[in-house]
Amino acid sequence: DQQVKQNSPSLSVQEGRISILNCDYTNSMFDYFLWYKKYPAEGPTFLISISSIKDKNEDGRFTVFLNKSAKHLSLHIVPSQPGDSAVYFCAATQTSYDKVIFGPGTSLSVIP
Amino acid sequence: DAGVTQSPTHLIKTRGQQVTLRCSPKSGHDTVSWYQQALGQGPQFIFQYYEEEERQRGNFPDRFSGHQFPNYSSELNVNALLLGDSALYLCASSLGQGWNEKLFFGSGTQLSVL
Numbered sequence: 755d756q757q758v759k760q761n762s763p764s765l766s767v768q769e770g771r772i773s774i775l776n777c778d779y780t781n782s783m784f785d786y787f788l789w790y791k792k793y794p795a796e797g798p799t800f801l802i803s804i805s806s807i808k809d810k811n812e813d814g815r816f817t818v819f820l821n822k823s824a825k826h827l828s829l830h831i832v833p834s835q836p837g838d839s840a841v842y843f844c845a846a847t848q849t850s851y852d853k854v855i856f857g858p859g860t861s862l863s864v865i866p
Numbered sequence: 867d868a869g870v871t872q873s874p875t876h877l878i879k880t881r882g883q884q885v886t887l888r889c890s891p892k893s894g895h896d897t898v899s900w901y902q903q904a905l906g907q908g909p910q911f912i913f914q915y916y917e918e919e920e921r922q923r924g925n926f927p928d929r930f931s932g933h934q935f936p937n938y939s940s941e942l943n944v945n946a947l948l949l950g951d952s953a954l955y956l957c958a959s960s961l962g963q964g965w966n967e968k969l970f971f972g973s974g975t976q977l978s979v980l
Contacts, residue, residue, distance in 0.1 A: 758908070790971075797870065797956055797971025798909065843908050853922050854969065856901075856908035 758857035766863045773831040777844030784846040792841045834864045870972035887942045891959030898940040901956040952979045
């Protein structure tokens with residue numbers, strides 16, 4: 755039972771263009787959503803988050819959009835840089851419950 | 867400021883054996899969570915420890931057990947290893963009993979079961 759889905763295993767984008775990573779979830783009880791980035795041989799690192807009471811959160815080049823009715827969120831990276839090449843995990847949780855559920859990840863390649 | 871450290875980095879075991887993985891949380895953190903990441907999948911929550919007690923548990927069998935020590939470090943034990951237990955095991959630390967959005971992950975222990 756995969757509660758957090760990332761249907762694109764990989765994505766390639768030219769440097770300077772926008773990267774859009776998508777995520778869908780099934781559990782309507784989730785009230786907080788996060789994105790983590792993972793480089794090879796390293797653990798995931800927190801990137802950006804959004805509460806279910808918001809529909810957008812921005813942090814520099816990274817913006818997360820949340821569409822609760824569609825149970826969908828997306829991460830936009832503008833402009834994309836080669837250093838952004840990594841695996842991106844979408845994650846979700848019920849803040850009263852603490853357990854963070856991760857999606858399978860999308861591998862982003864930013865081509866110089 | 868030391869981050870989350872895990873040991874060993876790599877481990878090879880055979881079916882039926884037992885394994886212990888270790889984790890030291892980020893300085894100042896008191897909560898440790900363990901995740902299993904199989905190849906091509908996202909991290910799957912195993913359990914979380916706070917104040918030396920297991921607080922949350924994911925859908926893992928009792929073969930997976932853990933412990934947290936007074937210094938907040940933690941161990942993950944897996945008994946009767948199966949081939950399917952081969953995965954990257956990640957430890958994440960955070961602060962406090964309540965919700966904390968920022969999990970700090972270690973680099974993981976790569977376990978291979980032959």
